[in-house]
Amino acid sequence: MPTMPAVVAAAGAGAPCANVVEDLVGFLRVLSDGTILRSPGPVFCPATFPGEHPSVEWKEAVYDKAKNLHVRMYKPSPAAAAGDGGEQDGRKLPVLVYFHGGGFCLGSCTWANVHSFCLRLAADAGAVVLSAGYRLAPENRLPAAVDDAVGFLHWLREQVVDADCGDGWLAEAADFGRVFVTGDSAGGTIAHHLAVRADSAASNLAGGEPDPITIQGYILLMPFFGGVRRTPSEAECPADVFLNLDLFDRFWRLSLPAGATRDHPMANPFGPDSPALDAVDFRPVLVVAGGLDMLRDRAVDYAQRLSAMGKPVELAEFAGEHHGFFTLGPGSDATGDLIAVVTRFLHDTRVVAAPK
Template sequence: MPMELPAVTDEVAVDCDAFRIYRSGKMDRLCRPARAPTGLDPATGVTTKDVVIDAGTGLSARLFLPARSADPSKNTKLPVLVFFHGGAFLIESAVSPQYHGYVASLAAAAGVLAVSVEYRLAPEHPVPAAYDDAWAALRWAAEAQDEWVAEHGDGARLFLAGDSAGGNMVHNVLIRASFEPAPRVEGAILLHPWFGGNTAVVGEDEAMARDMAVVWECACPGAVGGADDPRMNPMAPGAPGLENLRCERMLVCAGQKDWAAARDRAYYAAVTTSAWRGGASWVESEGEGHVFFLQKPDCANAKELMDRVVAFIAGH
């Protein structure tokens, strides 16, 4: 009689509210956010529309235009802010209600024309697809290949911003700009950026760091050095020097109770002690966790953080 073989199960490696990753590399998305509609947002006065950046790759973006005066002579050109959403390179969207609401509020408060990038997600499109899309979106915005950007945007005042994985993308775009022709970036805003490494830094939760290394390898299979891949660990041996960052100013933000805070502090310290000639500022939100400003945008600390971001864009 043939032997009955035991069923083979795929062990879960990382399990969280938003996704589940298995040892095989398979991933389940456990929530799929709705699509926020475009048009006029009465709460902020911001008008939005979706645009295609590259039909070949499917790269698109949602544009956010703050309210303009009925008198054209009173309308000055707006800084252009290119925004990369978070989600571990695996989930979320520029058009989800959460990110639509945050970027609309930022565009209204800071008076910027925002380009929120709908980049390709892993594991269907492994890293570096997201980095390539971020780079293409920056160049597209700088070249004003849309009527809103051409009419209302000031290409001489270009900013990058992103949260979590999006903050990581900001760093990697700035590094790439040191090796390839790129537009001038006035300022970069890294909101709770996701960095990692194979060896824990001071204050880092080692178990969480191991989980996030698994997440990184799901997003970027075969990453050289695992979590010490220079794209994930900017301080790893062989990583491009931080003096190569191509922006005039930088704002690095973390939550005091954020699992990413220890890495973010280490990154900020490395930038400020490098030979980089730009000006860097640090904001740490007391008692707050990872990207808290998305989950509770009306709390006092979220409003304070928004004020700091607005002041940074204004040059204060």
């Protein structure tokens, strides 16, 4: 059995830098002896909001005890939801299952910038937001993150079916007939794989019971896709920007199965060994791209290919924005514009669940 690498908190200036074989801008370093040094959180993007928001309630839960995986759950307060047309007249709110970014190697639902974005997303979109964590690479290489996301949806189904699993906090506000899966960067990639797996996931429900949740659509926020062949937006990316091509290549080296290339199905939806998407029964998909994002071409190409297959896909491009602008600046005007696009998608998309 292979030895698991040791994981410790990021060391200070005295760390043996000569032994560093991979360095993700100081947040994660891999040493030649297999030791992994991690920073406890980001230092470059302060929270826009404190831990509380005047119109949003939130709480945290463990959804997988064995793996110590957490979810932060956000819901607009009843008064705020009624004022926005959410729960008034007995109507409940759509549910946004959200997976954070970080190249599959970094990030957490507890990071301040992710927390701030989810607070604003719940408040401005009038939605219940479930920000779920997942195992990170290189300790847990892909498909571990996607498997955890599948596990989270299973946990969510249990909350709906078994009253003993929850305390009613979610049920008071959430419309489980209007569930949307979203994520940014690596989280957007997770959303893609969940969309592809959706049919088999629903068919594996115990006893052939009806699915207690109805996933109405998927929202891919600047998905982290890759490929061996460079796109123009990748090739033209300046080397001196923070999120550059070299950094993204490091993410893939550390997150994909050992020895895999960027054409691996986990990275490239259209790679030589990736499953054909023609036969996939996609629910509506919203793809968000940034005009200044190095990954812009891959997001646009993804949306165009799905459209050519006749899939229900919509592309929204933010011309002057960089990768992950909404988590780097959760309080910005551009983030407000993004949430407005997401909100419209939530309320315009309505797929009737097939009879069981």
